[in-house]
Amino acid sequence: MDTRPPVVVLPPASDNGRRVTIHGEHVGTAYSLFDVLDFLHAADLPVEDRAVDDPELIEWRGGGPYDWNDTA
Template identity: 85%
Template sequence: MAGTPGCVRAAQSAWWWHEHASPVVVLPPASDGGRQVTIHGKPAGTAYSLFDVLDLVHRADLPAEDRAVDDPELIEWQGGGPYDWNSPNTPDTANE
């Protein structure tokens, strides 16, 4: 891209990101166990379970039914995967 104007490089970079990034991003768990979800870069809501994430995906008309929740082309899980809902600062009480 040497010699390419900055605005063209930025547009090309944005195109690559748009074409290759997961449309759904689930952020790390908060102290209450909820995880913020963005869809196409916009806040979609807070999920407290995998079912909440799937509901947000369905509401956004994304094809969740034919993709696994661990498909990185659909969902990027940050700070834990689809079965991690406790904040690192919150003790796990599921086994008590």
């Protein structure tokens, strides 16, 4: 039985985007936490504010939900 979270957000790339996979499939690149929430919504996954901190839902790699390499 696979106990990994269904959503994986990869570390920020040089363009500050973070690739997002859901159930092992690339669904897009997020440039903010709002983008991640949009991907969750499109996949019919929970989108409540606390969902981003749920380790059973999202595995954040290379930083958490507030790490985007913003240089501005």
